[in-house]
Amino acid sequence: MAATVTKRRARTRQRLLDAALHVFADEGFGRSTVEQVCDRAGFTRGAFYSNFSSLDELFLALWEERSARMLDDVRDALAGIDPDDPEAAVRAAIDATPVDDAWYRITAEFTAHALRTPGLRRVVAAREEAIRDAILPVFVTALGRLGRQVTDERALGDALVAVHDGTAVQVLLQPEDEGARTRRQALFMNVLSAYSTPREIS
Amino acid sequence: MAATVTKRRARTRQRLLDAALHVFADEGFGRSTVEQVCDRAGFTRGAFYSNFSSLDELFLALWEERSARMLDDVRDALAGIDPDDPEAAVRAAIDATPVDDAWYRITAEFTAHALRTPGLRRVVAAREEAIRDAILPVFVTALGRLGRQVTDERALGDALVAVHDGTAVQVLLQPEDEGARTRRQALFMNVLSAYSTPREIS
């Protein structure tokens, strides 16, 4: 019984996490209260304190769970890509991480939060690296099939993540402007070719 | 007397704005209180309500003031650039917008805030466009002197802003990693050449 967490407990915890996602996205993390999260999840505040010691802890748990899940989703999407059609593969890879409004807001706030909370900075940085490392090989092999050699993998990885993050805001800020999405695509393509060179036939 | 705001009032307002910058950066906007801002500025809470009707209003005023000032700084920095040394000009232009920790945090939170507050989204989008339009011509002329023609100005402008925003987080998340700054520089250079072509000699 010691190590086993009862099913009921796990369910409660999960419902609190799910409720928090919506509350944080709607109100902003700083403006959210324990009471709002509990109301939304259908519990009293006591249940919250039985599972978490503070909103900060819940926020971290939420972010880790969701960002890990997102990373898995990306991995799955990439695994299903056909490497024999490299151009389609690149397009599919670019689309693998959708631009989600609510999640963007939460990430932005969590990153800001992490930048002012010493221990959290590394947590975010590590997750960012994991995402980079998951994405990179797909692009490297796809480029390879197109006869191109990546010059600096680390640099390409960082560039792709930066482009993803930077363009996501633009797309969200101008939802009516279809061109923003197009330019986003084009920028990815440009970066991919800038960081690779045609391979000589040996 | 009607239209003239007394000097005292203007000073108070400014001191509240300056205090808010620090409080918001330290605590996060959502976690900041009217009392904290007033304490830091050396006023009682009554002074706050005499100048602003809510923290939201103060946040907007702060963001508009600071981002406008930043835009002016960038314009000034760019105006001082020597166009006869195009390579140095490009480097100077890239360095024109410094990566400021406190300001990044505030912008990130304000953007998230704006994405969930209908009227604010356009405000942020407009400022972003103004920044793009201020930066762009410098790069276009510098590239021109290097004998390169920009293919799509709008796309290049958006790309530069996106790269700036996206890489800023990376630099801040890994302050110890000097390579992050180098890769940031390289990415800018790559984007500049990807969006321009060598001009034919007429």
Place this chain on the structure above:
DNA sequence: TGTACATCAGTGAACGCGCGTTCACTGATGTAC
């Protein structure tokens, strides 16, 4: 330039609510026989 007066700007006390946090409790879950 000085004085008298009017208006304005910030003070500080007061009120009350929302919410964090605690805790004795009860009903739910799990275990032993």
Place this chain on the structure above:
DNA sequence: TGTACATCAGTGAACGCGCGTTCACTGATGTAC
């Protein structure tokens, strides 16, 4: 499979503090003569 018991998980009431918001007030600023 059923019963009796132990432990666990969430309830809900209570407490109190921090803070938003208001407002009668006083000292500062500006104006008229």
